[in-house]
Amino acid sequence: MNDTSATPAGTQALMRGLAVIEAVAEGSTSLAAIGERIGCSRSTTHRLVGALVSTGYLRQGADGYRLGSHLIGLGARAREQSPLSALARPVLAQLAERCGDTVHLGIREGDDVLYLDKVAGSRGLEMRSRIGLRMPLALTGVGRALMLALPEAEWQRLFERALTERTASGDAAVTPAHAPPEWPAYRARLHDYARRGVVFDLEDNELGIRCVAAPVRDAGGDIVAALSVASASPWMPESRLAALAPEVSAAAEQLSRELGWRDS
Structure with missing residues (x-):
């Protein structure tokens, strides 16, 4: 997911957003840990995480970032389909x-x-x-x-x-x-x-x-x-x-x- 040099800007942002979700799913809960996992700077990671929190794909709590409620519904629909x-x-x-x-x-x-x-x-x-x-x-x-x-x-x-x-x-x-x-x-x-x-x-x-x-x-x-x-x-x-x-x-x-x- 880190080799995005040949991809359009929109695709690059999408792939990085998906990488953030996967990083959180696998236990990365802080901005630093997520950024290290996806290979992005702190500012880029902060923007990606902020967008995902605002749309319900992630949630932020006292213990860091977790998967959001929107993914619960998507997961249930994926199984149903x-x-x-x-x-x-x-x-x-x-x-x-x-x-x-x-x-x-x-x-x-x-x-x-x-x-x-x-x-x-x-x-x-x-x-x-x-x-x-x-x-x-x-x-x-x-x-x-x-x-x-x-x-x-x-x-x-x-x-x-x-x-x-x-x-x-x-x-x-x-x-x-x-x-x-x-x-x-x-x-x-x-x-x-x-x-x-x-x-x-x-x-x-x-x-x-x-x-x-x-x-x-x-x-x-x-x-x-x-x-x-x-x-x-x-x-x-x-x-x-x-x-x-x-x-x-x-x-x-x-x-x-x-x-x-x-x-x-």
């Missing part, structure tokens, strides 16, 4: 009601999984997942379900990149006892998951959280999304993970058929 989200919502809601656990829907964006929807279960459990959150594909149940059809070399690349990012971030939600396995064991698990058509997350991504995930396919048979059922480990012993696998697979298959997939 997504064919996948619209088709998936009844399937997710029914699965959450039957299981009593939290259900997620995610898609791949680059090397990350993007959570498109989340239906809370009835146990009152809070987890760090949220709609719009991006996380490394290789470390989440939904992400690994999205990886199942990829070649092994891509599995390894995504795995190594995810571990590098996690180490750099100092993720406090993971302890050595619950870290992902070494690459040979990870590869063996993915091959096993690919044969089964379901993925288990055994607290690899978030301490105390386990899930079962399955891929969703389109009319051409390509994996375009994945859904999961997640809960705290006391409610997800290995026996329940195994028992939930057919139900999660059936929900993923139901959504796949909505998208035009047919089992050959």
